[in-house]
Amino acid sequence: AQSVTQLGSHVSVSEGALVLLRCNYSSSVPPYLFWYVQYPNQGLQLLLKYTTGATLVKGINGFEAEFKKSETSFHLTKPSAHMSDAAEYFCAVSDDRGAQKLVFGQGTRLTINP
Amino acid sequence: DTGVSQNPRHKITKRGQNVTFRCDPISEHNRLYWYRQTLGQGPEFLTYFQNEAQLEKSRLLSDRFSAERPKGSFSTLEIQRTEQGDSAMYLCASSTGTGGPGELFFGEGSRLTVL
Numbered sequence: 001a002q003s004v005t006q007l008g009s010h011v012s013v014s015e016g017a018l019v020l021l022r023c024n025y026s027s028s029v030p031p032y033l034f035w036y037v038q039y040p041n042q043g044l045q046l047l048l049k050y051t052t053g054a055t056l057v058k059g060i061n062g063f064e065a066e067f068k069k070s071e072t073s074f075h076l077t078k079p080s081a082h083m084s085d086a087a088e089y090f091c092a093v094s095d096d097r098g099a100q101k102l103v104f105g106q107g108t109r110l111t112i113n114p
Numbered sequence: 115d116t117g118v119s120q121n122p123r124h125k126i127t128k129r130g131q132n133v134t135f136r137c138d139p140i141s142e143h144n145r146l147y148w149y150r151q152t153l154g155q156g157p158e159f160l161t162y163f164q165n166e167a168q169l170e171k172s173r174l175l176s177d178r179f180s181a182e183r184p185k186g187s188f189s190t191l192e193i194q195r196t197e198q199g200d201s202a203m204y205l206c207a208s209s210t211g212t213g214g215p216g217e218l219f220f221g222e223g224s225r226l227t228v229l
Binding site: 004034036041042044051100101106 | 209216222
């Protein structure tokens with residue numbers, strides 16, 4: 001069975017600082033990996049995904065993530081945080097090619113300090 | 115494209131009452147998913163439909179829960195004899211089924227509070 005662990009339920013960084021949100025997964029087959037973001041009072045939206053090919057994937061709003069099979073990780077980074085990045089971030093895994101069903105981590109709330 | 119719409123956005127009910135949530139997916143999407151999200155946790159899969167067919171149900175979906183998608187368009191999620199443990203955000207998502215894996219489009223959710 002798949003699972004996702006997000007290290008740190010709450011991360012706080014200063015505006016302009018590096019953002020690093022950690023995600024480790026468990027999957028019995030090569031996984032598909034995702035980061036979703038949830039802004040206050042909005043639905044979850046896809047930030048970026050890894051399926052096959054290049055292990056460094058770029059998403060919206062300057063975020064990127066790197067798939068590291070040896071470490072079973074898919075950490076999310078952004079070089080310079082902006083106030084508008086404050087949100088809840090969810091890492092998810094799927095090894096179900098057919099149903100597109102996702103298993104989510106518990107989420108990390110990102111706070112940006114001015 | 116008006117996105118995925120869920121109603122009501124908030125529902126407060128007393129234990130033992132029945133509640134129903136509605137989800138209107140993006141019009142051309144033939145797959146529809148229900149997830150549940152409790153405080154401090156990520157969304158958990160409940161069930162999904164391909165058109166009007168319910169193809170998979172999670173063990174989280176007890177006998178008190180029933181979901182339908184009668185005409186392959188909107189879907190309803192009914193909870194009978196609600197319990198306090200049912201308090202959660204119920205999320206609906208849709209997809210084309212042929213697009214990239216994991217590209218689900220989520221609604222804003224329906225928050226249920228059981229007193």
